[in-house]
Amino acid sequence: MVPEFFQDAPGLTNQYDDDPLLASYLRQRLPPKMIAEIEPSLRRLGGRAAGELLALDAAAEAQPPRHVPYDAWGRRIDAIPTSHAWRELDRIAAEEGLVAIGYERKHGALSRIDQFARLYLYAPSSATYSCPLAMTDGAARLLELYPDEVTRPVFEHFVSRDPERFWTSGQWMTERTGGSDVSATSTVAVAEGASYRLHGTKWFTSATTSQIAITLAYVQPERGRERSLSVFLVQLRDVDGALRGIRVNRLKDKLGTRALPTAELTLDGAPAHLVGEAGQGVRKIAALFNVTRVYNAVAAVAGMRRAIALARDYARRRVAFGKPLADHPLHAETLAAMETEWRAAFMLAFHVVELLGRQECNEASTNELARLRLLIPIAKLYTAKQAVAVASEALESFGGAGYIEDTGLPRLLRDAQVLPIWEGTTNVLSLDVLRALEKTSGLTSVLDDARQRLAGVRSETLGSAVGRVRDAFQRIEAFADRAAQEGRAFAEVRARSFAYAIARTMAGLLLLEHADWSMAAGESTAAVTAATRWCARDLARLEDDEGPVPSPMFIG
Ligand code: MFK
DSSP, rough: OOOOOOOOOOOOOOOTTTTTTTTHHHHSSSSSHHHHHHHHHHHHHHHHHHHHHHHHHHHHSSSOOOEEEETTTTTTTEEEOOHHHHHHHHHHHHHTTTHHHHHTTTTGGGGHHHHHHHHHHHGGTTTTTHHHHHHHHHHHHHHHHHHHHTTHHHHHTTTOOOOOTTTOEEEOBOTTTTTTOGGGGGOOEEEEEEEEEEEEEEEEEEEESSSSEEEEEEEEEOOOOOEEEEEEEEEOOOOOBSSSSEEEEEEEEOOSSSSSOOOEOOOOOOOOEESSSSHHHHHHHHHHHHHHHHHHHHHHHHHHHHHHHHHHHHHOOOEETTTEESSSSHHHHHHHHHHHHHHHHHHHHHHHHHHHHHHHHOOHHHHHHHHHHHHHHHHHHHHHHHHHHHHHHHHHGGGGGGGOGGGOOHHHHHTTTTTTTTTSSSHHHHHHHHHHHHHHSHHHHHHHHHHHHHHHOOOGGGGHHHHHHHEEEEEEHHHHHHHHOOHHHHHHHHHHHHHHHHHHHHHHHHHHHHHHHHTTTOOTTTHHHHHHHHTSOOSSOOOOOOOOOOOOOOOO
C-alpha cells in the first residue's frame, strides 16, 4: 500500500535567534555593554514568541470578545468578557516591561530601541495585544507631558511592570462625524465643578476593556470664550466594575484583529478629566498618535518578519516538482524579494524609534525634531502598505493552504490590512507629510543628514547604490522646489508618490549604512545583498508632468 502523505505545517523556532537582522541591527546601534545586558531577556522573549505566546495568540483568536448588554434579570451591564488567553497576554506584556522600558529610560534615549525590539518579538504572537500597548504608551507620553494630581497616578499604572497594577488605555478619536477629520468631533464636554461630563458617540474604540481612555470633546463655550476641542481622560469603570456614563452600542465585526474588542459607544454624561488646558486638542493628542504611529510601523515590520519566517520554514519542508520549494530558483527569488522589503521597512521604522528616543530624552537637535515630525507619517504609511503586500505574497507562497482559515495563515493578511487604515490612512498621512513640509524644516534636515551619511559609506562595493540614493534625494529636492512653485493642488495629487519616494530613498540610505557597517564588522553578506537589491529599483518615481506617478506596491 502506498503510504499516505501529509504535509508538515510551517513552524517557528526562537524568534530572536532566528532573525538575521534584529541582532545585527542592535550590534550596529547599541554599545556592547547594553547588548550584553538586554540580550538574554530578548532571547527569552524570542523563545516565548515561538512557544507560550504563540499558544495564547491562537487561543485568544479562537475565543473573541463578546458583548453582553444585559444581565439575566434585565439590568444593563454592557459586559465585554474576553478570553483567559487575552488577559494572559496583558499579564506577560506587563511582566516583560513592554511599556515600562520606554519610561524607565535605563539606557537613556536607547531605551526606546530596547523596548521596540521587544515589541517586535511580542507583537506577531500577541493576537494584536500590541494595539492596547500602543495606545497605553501613547497615553503615557501624553500624561508625562501634562502631569497633574489626577494624571500622575494613572501614568504610574501605565508604566508598571506589576501585572496587578498595570493598566491599559484606549484612544477614542473616531466619530461618525469626524473619522479622519478629527476636528469634526461632535462630542461635547459640560463642566461640572473642576471636572467634566462627556456627551456624544464614539464610532470606533479599540481595546474597550481598558481601564482608561484618552478622548477628544468640545468644551462648551463659557463667558464668551470659543468652543475648544480638548483632550480628556476617562476612567471607564467604578470600583464595582460598572461603566460610568458609557453605553456599549455594539462590538464591531471586523475583517481581522478579532481578539481585540473594538466597540461603538455612547457617552451619556461620562465623567472626564481635562488633560492640560482646554483647547488645542489635535495638537495635544498628536503627542499620543505620534507614538502609536511608531508602534504601527514596528508592528508592520514584525508582521512581515513573521510571514517570511513561516514562508521560509515551509519552503524547506514542502517538496514539489522533485525538490524543496526553497531549492526552486524562482521561489527563492520571491522569498528574497520579500526579505528585502522587510529589511527596508525595519530600517525605516527603527530609525524613527531612535529619533523618538532622542526627542523624549531631550537629546534631539532642532534638525532631528523636524526630521522626526516628517518621518513618523512616512514610516507609518509606507511600512503599512509593505506589510499588506508581503502578507499577501506570503499567503501565496503556501499555495491553497494560505487561503484556508484553520492553517492560521489567512490571519497574516487580515491582520495586516488594518495597518494602513488605523492611525491615519495612507492618503491622510500623505497630506500630513505636506503639512510637515510646510510647517517645518524637516526635508532640509533629511537632505542634509543624508548627504553626511552617504559620505560616510566607505565600501566600494556599495558605490553605485550610493550614487542611486544620492540621485534619488536630488530628485526629491527638485520635486519639493517645484511643488512649492506650482502650489497646493499640484502637491496634493502627488502627495502619495512623494511620501513613497522619501520612504524608499530613506530606507535605501539606512540599508546602505547598515551594509557598510556589516562588511566592516565581518558579518554575513545578507545586508549588502539587501541594500544593493533595494537601491537598484527606482527609489524616487516623481519626474512627471502629467500627474502623479502610479506607485504600485508589489513584491519583486
Ligand atoms: C500596533 C499598532 C496599533 C496602533 C493602535 C491602533 C488603535 C486604533 C486607534 C485609531 O485608529 S484612532 C484613530 C486614528 N485617527 C487618526 O490618526 C486621525 C487621522 N487624521 C489626521 O491625522 C489628520 O491629519 C488630523 C486630524 C491631524 C488633521 O486635523 P486638523 O485639525 O486639520 O489638523 P491641523 O489643523 O493641521 O493641525 C492642528 C494642530 O495639530 C497643528 O498645530 P498648531 O495649532 O500649533 O499649528 C498641527 O501642527 C498639529 N499636528 C497635526 N498633526 C500633527 C501635529 N503635530 C504633530 N504631529 C502631527 N502628526
